[in-house]
Amino acid sequence: MTISVLLLDDETLMRAGIRCLIEQMDDVVVVAEVASQSEAITLLDRTLPTVMAIDVNTGMQTGISMIQYFKHAYPDLGIVVLTMDDSEELMSEALQAGASAYLLKTVTKAELETALRAVANKETYLNPDMSMKMLKRFQFPTLRLPHQAQILTPRQMQIIAMIGNRKGNKQIAYELGLSPKTVAAHRSKIMEIIGEKDTVGIVLFARKYGLLNSDKTRKMLI
Incomplete structure (x- = not known):
């Protein structure tokens, strides 16, 4: 044929x-x-x-x-x-x-x-x-993100996880070696991408998609 x-x-x-x-x-x-x-x-x-x-x-x-x-x-x-x-x-x-x-x-x-x-x-x-x-x-089904979040960078994913674990801009900046201003810019971009308007929205997003466990988040970004 x-x-x-x-x-x-x-x-x-x-x-x-x-x-x-x-x-x-x-x-x-x-x-x-x-x-x-x-x-x-x-x-x-x-x-x-x-x-x-x-x-x-x-x-x-x-x-x-x-x-x-x-x-x-x-x-x-x-x-x-x-x-x-x-x-x-x-x-x-x-x-x-x-x-x-x-x-x-x-x-x-x-x-x-x-x-x-x-x-x-x-x-x-x-x-x-x-x-x-x-x-x-499929081994990590809780880490499957909605379509609008697919353009998040690994750094933004990392910051979402840290915000989800109730860390503020200064603490995130210190741990990642960034300036608080840079972290604030990331936070604003994250909210724009995932469609949330405040920190509570980011925390709920992190919880919903299984990003609070830093080990899981790290594996997802490999």
């Missing part, structure tokens, strides 16, 4: 690189390359390939929305995500949206071929390193 592939990526050179890998595979062909969702829809309305390889680097929500749209409109289409984003959050979102494979753009020919054949057979394929990150995350 020949596996037909549609490439959706707004980077011409990236599409060319993926096409080059696919052209070395037996019974796998690239039927078209497109740079946007609208171009893909035009082609899919005429003919349905076996697999779509889709880039989600243009923005998490944009990429996830595209996956949801294509999976809803074309249920038999297998979707392979190609990305430079190695976050388990994005992988989880992509799989929930309907993707059957998640690969980094550093993928080898062998891994890409394995993924394409798995998806063509209605199976799932995950990048091995990403799978290990996901398994590690």
Whole structure:
């Protein structure tokens, strides 16, 4: 059985690189390359390939929305995500949206071929390193943060934990070797990101997502 592939990526050179890998595979062909969702829809309305390889680097929500749209409109289409984003959050979102494979753009020919054949057979394929990150995350379920908190830096996470343990700006500054002014700036940014307006909100956030245990917080930031 020949596996037909549609490439959706707004980077011409990236599409060319993926096409080059696919052209070395037996019974796998690239039927078209497109740079946007609208171009893909035009082609899919005429003919349905076996697999779509889709880039989600243009923005998490944009990429996830595209996956949801294509999976809803074309249920038999297998979707392979190609990305430079190695976050388990994005992988989880992509799989929930309907993707059957998640690969980094550093993928080898062998891994890409394995993924394409798995998806063509209605199976799932995950990048091995990403799978290990996901398994590690599930070992600490209380540390799974809401989407809006994913952009917090490790330092901000550390400060949230310390605020959650009732430490003031001066004590945090002393322990971290920062100035109180820097800690205050971090505190303001944290409240903006997590949507809280005061220290009580930060404490409740830290408690809700299991950040009061410094050992757990440290493991999450590894």
